[in-house]
Amino acid sequence: MHPAIRIDGVTKRFGNVQALDGIDLEIAKGEFFGLLGPNGAGKTTLISALAGLVRPDAGRLAVMGHDVVAEYRAARRQLGVVPQELVFDPFFTVRESLEIQSGYFGIRDNAAWIDEILENLDLTAKADINMRQLSGGMKRRVLVAQALVHRPPVIVLDEPTAGVDVELRQGLWAFIRRLNRDGHTIVLTTHYLEEAESLCGRIAMLKQGRIVALDTTRNLLRRFSGHTLRLRLAPGHVLPDTLRARASAEAEGSRLFNLANCDEIEGILAGLRDAGCRIDDIEVGKPDLEEVFLRVMERG
Amino acid sequence: MDGFLTLLYKEVLRFWKVSFQTVAAPILTALLFLLIFSHVLERHVRVYENVSYTSFLVPGLVMMSLLQNAFANSSSSLIQSKVTGNIIFMLLPPISYAQFFAAFVLAAIARGIVVGLGVLLATLWLVDLSWRAPLWIAAFALLGGAIMGALGVIAGIWAEKFDQLAAFQNFIIVPLTFLSGVFYSIHSLPPFWQQVSHFNPIFYMIDGFRYGFFGVSDVPPLLSLGVVAACFVVLTVFTLWLLRIGYRLRA
Incomplete structure (x- = not known):
């Protein structure tokens, strides 16, 4: 056919x-x-x-x-x-x-x-x-x-x-x-x-x-995108050493985690809780084609 | 076949929708030529025995209007479609290049004949015309319209801007039509210009067309028919080739 x-x-x-x-x-x-x-x-x-x-x-x-x-x-x-x-x-x-x-x-x-x-x-x-x-x-x-x-x-x-x-x-x-x-x-x-x-x-x-x-x-x-976790800690609070390497800094003190899967959210939140960090704002981002597009174009 | 008929219908409808501009205006222009030239020259010029100058002028003006409007129809339609981009509507469907050519040329003939008939009807009350050989009249009208329609297709394909088309029209078509014996017999010209006129295909169209009315002409009508038919064949082959290779239509 x-x-x-x-x-x-x-x-x-x-x-x-x-x-x-x-x-x-x-x-x-x-x-x-x-x-x-x-x-x-x-x-x-x-x-x-x-x-x-x-x-x-x-x-x-x-x-x-x-x-x-x-x-x-x-x-x-x-x-x-x-x-x-x-x-x-x-x-x-x-x-x-x-x-x-x-x-x-x-x-x-x-x-x-x-x-x-x-x-x-x-x-x-x-x-x-x-x-x-x-x-x-x-x-x-x-x-x-x-x-x-x-x-x-x-x-x-x-x-x-x-x-x-x-x-x-x-x-x-x-x-x-x-x-x-x-x-x-x-x-x-x-x-x-x-x-x-x-x-x-x-x-x-x-x-x-x-x-x-x-x-x-x-x-x-x-392949080219994934879920993300974006969070901003309360003033005076810093990420524990165990999480700092995984996060990238963003504007206004926000930190961004690229996630392989959604299960990782639980581990990140547990790490913050154990370190006594207070969270001011939190947002889970879905995979998006715009990111795929940008990555493919950069790579291509 | 339906695609061809639709394209032909669309091309005829296009000029008919603006007939004030495409039909009435050229008829008025031809009438003005007739009034002015006949007023100035009627008593001073006699081209053929027993034919008044005004009568001599009418077939020439009819044919000139027919030719110019046949050219204008195909050329203006194509350049407008190219410049505005709507030519895509004609290029996407399954219309062959031969059908494309035939539709544009037939629509050009249609407009030329409508304008030519209009000039003829508007001038009939002014002159006494004879109709010695109506078939010759029809043959030259159809072939002349077809030649100018094909030339219009070539110009419309070639031109990428309106001023390029205007240059083609003003520097090629208008001089060729004005210097083709519409207003005079070439026998009244000096020998050099008589020879030059024989290289102008529009001269043969006008002369042969006029023969159909008066039964007299500057050159034998069969020679005119041969030249005009040969021109049509050459232009048809050339235009079909342009369309086949997609010159300036398909990148």
């Missing part, structure tokens, strides 16, 4: 910049996959290569088993892309834009699905309004709708929530989650790492055109 996306040895150079440097990646059908990396890491170039907007110098890409160059028409029917830039055609209304986009994919009577998308993205009231008159957030929703008109099994969202308010973000993710539950493969790039953490089952991190980490979100969190 073909994976949803298969990328073999893809390279792309723009002048002196090696945008993609031998990318190999396979994304299974039904995955919610995150593509993370700093600006200029190659995320958008990779997505563009997948969509046929960028032609790789070497390597092959396939969507649902269809080569994006040799079988570009079949590949593009399988793919819906939400571009990063807020682009729109100022000549048309929201509904016209969606009808035209459906037609490009060879779908004539698509009114029922268009209505459903409009409703899910809270655009029904704006359906007959010209694109120029929409706010930035509304235009972003239309971009999502345009990517979905042909019911593609693979949906790529390139920074879909950049500059979008919280309400829309939550509504959008609820809709995308539902599409994922219905079997659509989702590929997401975002700078909001908490979004990637909560949505993506697997994540690839890119740096300078190379994949520097690829694993399930859970494994990445386990």
